[in-house]
Amino acid sequence: MEIWSAWSTEKNSKIAVSDAYFQLQKHKNKEPQIIFLYCSATYDSVEILKELNTLAPHSAIHGGTSCLGVMTENGFHSNNGLGLGMLGLYDPGGHYGVGYAEITDNARLASTQAISAALEQCECPGQVPAMVWMTAAPGAEEDVIQGIQDVVGTNTPITGGSSADNTVSGDWKQFSNNRVLDNAVVITVMFPSSNAMFAFHSGYEPTEKSGIVTEAEGRIVKKIDHKPAAEVYNEWSDNNISDYLEHGGNILSITSLHPLGRQVGAVSEVPYYQLAHPDKVTQDGGLSLFSSIEEGEKLVFMSGTKNSLVNRAGRVASSSLAAHSTPADQVSGALVVYCAGCMLTVQDRMEDVVSGLKEALNNKPFLGLFTFGEQGCFVGGENRHGNLMISVLTFTK
Amino acid sequence: MTESERHLEALIDLERARVLERELRLESETLLSGLNTLSKSESPQQMFSELIKVLSSVFKFEDAFILVKADNNYMSVVASSNEHFFNHEWLPGKLFQRVIAGEPIAIFNVLHVKEWQSLPELLLSDTRSALHVPLSNQNQSAMLVCIHSEAHYFGPKQVKIARRFAPLISQAYLNIELKRSVTERDRLFTMSLDMMGIISFDGKFKQLNSAWEKTLGYTTAELYKTQLITFVVPQDRRKLFSVFRNLDKGSINDDFEICCFTKNNEIKCLLCSIGICNIEKLCYVVARDITTQKVIQKKLAYEADHDTLTGLANRKFILNKISTVIQRSLENKNSRFAVLFLDLDRFKIVNDSLGHLLGDELLIEISARIRKVIFSKNTVARLGGDEFLILLENIQELNEAVEIAELVQNELKLPIKLNGFNIVCTTSIGITSSFLDYQNPVDILRDADIAMYLAKAQGGASYSVFDSKMHTKAVSQLKLETDLRSGLSKNELQIFYQPIFNLENKDIEGFEALLRWNHKEKGLLSAQQFIPIAEKSDLISILGQWTIEKVCHDIFNWQQQTKLKETFYVSVNLSAKQLWQKDLLEQVKNIVNAHNLSPSFLKFEITENMIIDNSRNAISILQRIKDYGINLYIDDFGTGYSSLSYLHRFPFDVLKIDRSFVSRMELDQSSLDLVRTINLLAKSLGLEVIAEGIETQKQLDLLVDMNCRYGQGFLFSSPIAAKEIITLLKNSSKNEGLPNIVAL
Incomplete structure (x- = not known):
């Protein structure tokens, strides 16, 4: 298998995509089996996809919008919020199928339809993929994961990210072959001819502060330990959100270093957490998260630093190799899902993030996208949706 | 992140890696160790069971089977932990083709897969997940399929294990196949009724099956100790030497027959086929006991050339x-x-x-x-x-x-x-x-x-x-026979009637029918000239039947034209073949009835020689004829070898004295006495007498003198044609005296 990345920050959508595609073709003068395409929501996605379909009519295309741009082994590509990147997989011995379904009122069902379509597209119905890659509109990612697992079971790792825009205004898009969608789930089933490895981590450490969700609804924690959740969070964060307690409001940017974590499992008695990023204080003192929450769950106040967020990406990439006992020189490429919130927090140090990834991936091509939710497979085999996480999918030669 | 936290993370990663490595190592050791034990299995089925056991120590499944592609492109089960899978054939689609090409594939639900959809309900109801592991090699397309009744049972982890260990499992499968073919070969070797073995060029057995023992009677131990040449009969040893010599010189194989001594000194014939082994100076030998076949061949050959009775x-x-x-x-x-x-x-x-x-x-x-x-x-x-x-x-x-x-x-x-x-x-x-x-x-x-x-x-x-004259004669006779057959169909045959007279009143009592042949070249031939030839073939029976039919026909015609005396008759000479013909009486009855005649119009003349050798049967036949109503004459009496004394046993009515005796009567006394004696004896036996061949008045006088009542001969009349008989009969009935008819 060969993997090549390409990027562009050209303003013109058509030029940006063709520019990037020709970069791919420089390395390999034939169409890849599949192209992963991510770009800022400020591009004309329809134009981009139309052009790419013209340039690579036989390649499957999976992608979506990414916050402010993308990163590759060549750097962080964002020019006034414009950035486009693609990763081409040249794997004639492998099978890749892309399917989609619009999320109407049943994300789980849509997800089953999308993955079934993906399996049909690559003529592998009934077969267990080595890996599933997803791009979904934010809001129902847990249901999407359930839907995937309804079809292929829980043994297949799921990795991906929720599509994002530059301003959290709902402009996000998802790309499936020749379709641009705004509220859909796009799934790629992968049967690579080589190995695919994964890791799903956060850059945060747990603190001793924790509480039980005593009242919750969907993605809103209403009460922790029977107390208004916002108040409890404020207490844990040394009054970091005091200004929003009375009237509510957007707290996304000030809670990036202190998400709430739920323990998913433990390795050698060291727990690992699925994170939820508080983004709003509600009128009634609750906290809105970017992931679903259940009553009875134990929430842990997590703590991170810019450094940990910067260094974490490389660590996660290394971890994906280490966990599968694969030396770095076997890497052929990677897809990296980096939380947009983390990216915004460490934006001025994104080049350090890129360096860390480069080093971990042995300077092999990768494409990083900045998402409003991350999906991945924990070391214990649990497929989860989280926030402020880093998910890495690595391919060997 | 602090330094200690980094170290902790590194330790965790290391620990995870170690865990993973340990798992991998354990899997590898288990699998390797298990696959090694396969070679010790006794049978292909046992090997397959061991393989299943080994694999299930690494990942669980409920059943497994091996699919192999056959010549018809379908795949069939050659080994299975569930016997129900044996009867189904699978048509490979894209999934199977990918597996055959070397890609292990897990299925989360077999109902979605085309190759599985044709499975019988019985099997499909218990199967949901399947893991396909390629076993193909250059000679064969095959796969191992592990199944489970739960959906989503197998995942990428099992696929990885399968990918990692597919070569080993393929090797194990090859060993199973090899074991199977060796087992089958060994079984074939042991079971074969033909003698099979491996021998060296100097004729020593290296390996042999039990058929040698059964055929030659020596134990296997004895055979191993002795060279093959020892058992071969001396006359075939050179042949065997020659075979081995040729093999040594580079010939690849040879077929030959030799005979061998058995332990109890019988001789067995063997058809042998010998071929070079891959191992130097060794060859395969197959021999078949063809002793019985040889005996049968000999017998058949003998029977082909010999009369089975004598x-x-x-x-x-x-x-x-x-x-x-x-x-x-x-x-x-x-x-x-x-x-x-x-x-x-x-x-x-x-x-x-x-x-x-x-x-x-x-x-x-x-x-x-x-x-x-x-x-x-x-x-x-x-x-x-x-x-x-x-x-x-x-x-x-x-x-x-x-x-x-x-x-x-x-x-x-x-x-x-x-x-x-x-x-x-x-x-x-x-x-x-x-x-x-x-x-x-x-x-x-x-x-x-x-x-x-x-x-x-x-x-x-x-x-x-x-001598050559015989040949000429034989040819002439053959021609005559041919002409006679032809003559019969061309109406060249005629019946002439010689009157038989009452010697006292000169009345015609009856006639003797005499067969004549109007040969187109030779003219009119008497019976003596062609009857002997007819007697050598079926012609005599045909002529006999024709004669009776003609006579009856003529009698019928005469009857229509004049009144015949009640005692009127025509006597017909029967041949020996006719007499012994099984359906003679039936035939005669049919002819007589067809002409609406009384059988008393017919008389049959039989010569002595016809009845001498088989008198008992002859009496029976003659009695039946007589019972029907046809009187019997013994003809040419005196010329045969019968004795007068046993004449009375036969139901004859009339005795005809042969012309040879009548003609000599006037020449010497003894002949006259003989005729007189015959006449007297016949009368004493109640037989009428007809003297044949009366040609002179003197003969007539002598016969009248001895009270011989009837006679015939040229003195009275030669044989006359049928159409002239009616005139004769009419004149006779009017008592106008005998017509003056020139003898023909």
């Missing part, structure tokens, strides 16, 4: 032999031969009287006696029935054949005791030889046969040497 050569053999000696004699004038054709005299009578079983015994005994006097270099054959042929080779003169004929005659003149009977069965012998320069066997047989018939005509128990 063991003598048969017709085919001797004709071939004669062809050979003819050829030899044509090439070498000094190479002379003779052929003796033997036909037993009156064998049919003996056969019919004593029955066929005794008849066969008689033939066997006769054959033995003939063989006794013939040198082994010569050939005796039974042609069939009671005919034999003797071929004498390398004779110097014809007299040698004559001597042999006499020796045979002498042997057969001695009585043969059978079932309490002393039977004498002589033979008529016809002799011919290469002195007559024959070109082909058919001519020899023909001429010997002609000569034999001449001997037979002389009364039997004699021989006759063929």
